[in-house]
Amino acid sequence: MSLNTYVGLVRSFLGRTITAKEFEARYLELFGSDSGSWMSESQRSVLFDLFTDVDAFNDNTEIFDPRQDIDEEELRRCAQVALDKLMELGDE
16 A cells, blocks of 8 residues: 555545545545555544544435534545645655
8 A cells, every 4th residue: 555545546536536435435445454554653644534534424314413424525625635634744
């Protein structure tokens, strides 16, 4: 794994190449299977924050709880913030 893997996934989501549900599934799988040994602490922090955002994503309006869930618009905002931070950090 590498930073480019995460950046590519986030860009695919932000560019609407993949849906929010696809992004959720892929990100959770990627993050869950990544040992993280290649990451700096700063990168790990950004990617973990995005993991918690992805985990909070809920597109089911029948069970959506605004106290703990985020919608697609908010997930896109969180993904953009994470991407901006990762680009600032570069390959530390």
